[in-house]
Amino acid sequence: MIKNQLEEVRKHIEDACRRAGRNPEEVTLIAVSKTKPVPMLMEAYDAGARDFGENKVQEILNKKPELPEDIRWHMIGHLQRNKVHQVIDKAVLIHSVDSLRLAQQIEADAAKLGLDVDILLEVNVAREESKYGFLMEEVEDAIMRIKDFPHVHIKGLMTIAPFVDNPEENRGIFKKLFEFAVDIGGKNIDNVTMSVLSMGMTGDYEVAIEEGATMVRVGTGIFGSR
Numbered sequence: 001m002i003k004n005q006l007e008e009v010r011k012h013i014e015d016a017c018r019r020a021g022r023n024p025e026e027v028t029l030i031a032v033s034k035t036k037p038v039p040m041l042m043e044a045y046d047a048g049a050r051d052f053g054e055n056k057v058q059e060i061l062n063k064k065p066e067l068p069e070d071i072r073w074h075m076i077g078h079l080q081r082n083k084v085h086q087v088i089d090k091a092v093l094i095h096s097v098d099s100l101r102l103a104q105q106i107e108a109d110a111a112k113l114g115l116d117v118d119i120l121l122e123v124n125v126a127r128e129e130s131k132y133g134f135l136m137e138e139v140e141d142a143i144m145r146i147k148d149f150p151h152v153h154i155k156g157l158m159t160i161a162p163f164v165d166n167p168e169e170n171r172g173i174f175k176k177l178f179e180f181a182v183d184i185g186g187k188n189i190d191n192v193t194m195s196v197l198s199m200g201m202t203g204d205y206e207v208a209i210e211e212g213a214t215m216v217r218v219g220t221g222i223f224g225s226r
Contacts, residue, residue: 002040002222003047006031009205009221016209027209030074032201032219034059038066040223045071053095053217057083060090076158076198076217078132081105088117095158095198095215098122098132103146110151117151120158120198123180125173131160136180143184147191156196156214157181167204171211174199178212 009029017024033041034055041052045068054060055077064073075091078098084105087094097103097119110117121142124133134142139157146154159177161170177199185194198215200208205216 001224002043005222005224006044006047006049009218012206013209013216016206020210022209026214028215030076030198030215030217031222032076032217033063033223034077034219036223038063041067044222049222051215053219057087060087064090074215074217085109085113088115089113093118093120093155093196095120095217096122096132098134100142100145103142103149103152107149107152115151116153118153118155120156120196121146121154122158122160123177125159125177126162128162133159136176139180140184143189143192147189149191154192156194156198158196158198160201161199161204161208164203167207170204171207174204174208174211174213181212 013027013029014024017027028051030051030053031044031049032053050070051072051074053074053076060073072092073090075087075094076096079094079096079102081102088106088110106117121139122133123139124131124135127135143154146152157177161173164170178197181194181197196215197213199213200216202218202221205218208216
């Protein structure tokens with residue numbers, strides 16, 4: 001079942017890339033495995049999934065030792081500052097850096113451990129009060145401050161679009177973030193690249209890809225609803 005659903009999602013990714021004139025290899029599918037038990041993750045792994053996204057640090061800590069070592073773990077949920085030291089050596093990418101204080105904590109903990117940490121800045125493009133993230137007008141100032149952190153490297157941006165019935169409603173949000181990323185990328189800021197745009201989930205990842213996403217976070221579409 002998971003294998004079939006994974007193949008279905010991959011096919012939709014290829015279709016969306018074709019419509020946008022993009023190479024499907026530019027898009028990384030992150031299997032969002034939050035709350036899912038290890039055997040389900042193993043099924044996805046056996047079907048070729050290697051990038052898994054978790055919302056909670058504890059789930060990465062619990063699952064990582066039980067699963068193959070070549071899995072790339074992505075921290076995609078809100079990260080509390082007191083949990084940073086537990087996850088920075090386990091996640092390949094932290095998608096959800098939503099404040100300057102969190103970035104400072106990552107830098108402090110990374111310095112202690114002698115690590116380099118790749119991050120994305122989470123942007124609340126839709127300005128939803130229930131969501132974390134920088135507002136669009138705050139992002140550039142944050143980038144200019146974080147760029148000088150020796151152990152933290154900004155690789156791009158992430159957004160969680162509103163939950164909508166019609167994915168077209170989120171097209172403008174994805175487009176806005178893509179254009180902003182292009183603008184920042186064009187400034188050639190040291191220690192900052194805009195190579196990753198993490199946007200799009202089960203309900204709207206095809207539209208996100210058409211608008212430039214390089215990572216899509218799909219949970220329900222692969223594992224079924226909780």
